[in-house]
Amino acid sequence: xxxxxxxxxxxxxxxxxxxxSDAELGDMKVEKGMMxxxxxxxxxxxxxxxxxxxxxxxxASGGSAGNSMIATALFGAPTFMSCKVAADxxxxxxxxxxxxxxxxxxxxxxxxxxxxxxxxxxxxxDAERSMNTFLGxxxxxxxxxxxxxxxxxxxxxxxxxxxxxxxxxxxxxxxTRAVAEANGVKTSVSFSDPGMVQFFRDNMKQLVGERVxxxxxxxxxxLEWAETDNLADAAETIKQVARxxxxxxxxxxxxxxxxxxxVEVPAHAVEAVNTNGAGDMFxxxxxxxxxxxxxxxxxxxxxVRAAGEVVKYFGPRLKPDEYRSLRHAFFGD
Numbered sequence: 600x601x602x603x604x605x606x607x608x609x610x611x612x613x614x615x616x617x618x619x620s621d622a623e624l625g626d627m628k629v630e631k632g633m634m635x636x637x638x639x640x641x642x643x644x645x646x647x648x649x650x651x652x653x654x655x656x657x658x659a660s661g662g663s664a665g666n667s668m669i670a671t672a673l674f675g676a677p678t679f680m681s682c683k684v685a686a687d688x689x690x691x692x693x694x695x696x697x698x699x700x701x702x703x704x705x706x707x708x709x710x711x712x713x714x715x716x717x718x719x720x721x722x723x724x725d726a727e728r729s730m731n732t733f734l735g736x737x738x739x740x741x742x743x744x745x746x747x748x749x750x751x752x753x754x755x756x757x758x759x760x761x762x763x764x765x766x767x768x769x770x771x772x773x774x775t776r777a778v779a780e781a782n783g784v785k786t787s788v789s790f791s792d793p794g795m796v797q798f799f800r801d802n803m804k805q806l807v808g809e810r811v812x813x814x815x816x817x818x819x820x821x822l823e824w825a826e827t828d829n830l831a832d833a834a835e836t837i838k839q840v841a842r843x844x845x846x847x848x849x850x851x852x853x854x855x856x857x858x859x860x861x862v863e864v865p866a867h868a869v870e871a872v873n874t875n876g877a878g879d880m881f882x883x884x885x886x887x888x889x890x891x892x893x894x895x896x897x898x899x900x901x902x903v904r905a906a907g908e909v910v911k912y913f914g915p916r917l918k919p920d921e922y923r924s925l926r927h928a929f930f931g932d
Contacts, residue, residue: 604676609664609759670883760791763802867907
């Protein structure tokens with residue numbers, strides 16, 4: 600057994616969630632359902648528009664890979680997170696959340712001046728989330744934050760697709776993948792967002808390389824990757840660069856391919872109020888399932904159940920005891 604079920608590298612962000620109307624999104628010129636990189640001034644401008652709105656989940660640590668590693672750890676499989684935060688109040692929040700969740704990290708003696716990244720998450724009545732992200736010091740995430748020994752001690756590495764927008768972040772991800780491949784550690788990549796695939800296609804191709812062991816994506820990202828409107832064609836295209844994949848499809852469930860056969864897993868019907876963190880929860884729960892030795896179908900069933908739970912609440916994750924309860928209800932331990 601390895602020390603960690605998974606090692607991830609990605610942007611460390613502190614989320615603020617605010618409920619808005621579709622009309623307000625239009626007024627602010629925010630693209631619905633997408634992650635948009637903004638500078639600090641634009642983020643402050645948006646907050647000015649939203650003054651007086653009810654903030655339902657302020658100061659929760661976020662970031663795609665971080666959310667996934669927290670989920671895997673809280674379900675019971677140890678993880679490691681490489682990221683970058685500043686020596687500020689938001690950095691304190693992020694570090695405390697990792698440690699409270701049992702996620703090992705590289706941050707203890709590695710925090711300097713600057714601003715920790717922030718994500719403004721705008722939630723519309725249909726539960727869709729639209730993200731405006733100021734990366735802060737995460738924009739300079741680099742190979743300096745990579746821990747080679749922790750990679751070697753992991754079953755999987757999980758590479759966040761958002762890193763393709765940063766030259767130093769992409770270099771760090773490529774270094775992580777190279778160390779993993781040289782040491783027999785399985786590799787996984789999340790496409791993260793359709794915009795990352797569309798606007799950073801060449802970088803995303805570098806991130807995937809000749810072939811990774813597992814790709815996580817949603818249907819929109821899969822179609823964008825394959826430049827098609829046909830899911831079956833997209834799945835065949837992804838097979839060219841991944842030994843296996845899982846494609847989440849919202850209410851239509853999940854299409855999973857384990858390298859041998861494909862399986863469709865239905866969605867877990869719930870009344871969603873917020874889709875922020877759903878894909879991250881899915882990936883974290885899926886990796887937890889694999890860490891137990893479950894097959895892809897069983898791991899996907901558990902991940903669908905977990906993602907279905909997190910969308911019922913505001914915030915990117917559940918309470919710690921809810922992870923244990925969910926694991927016990929599904930696996931019986």
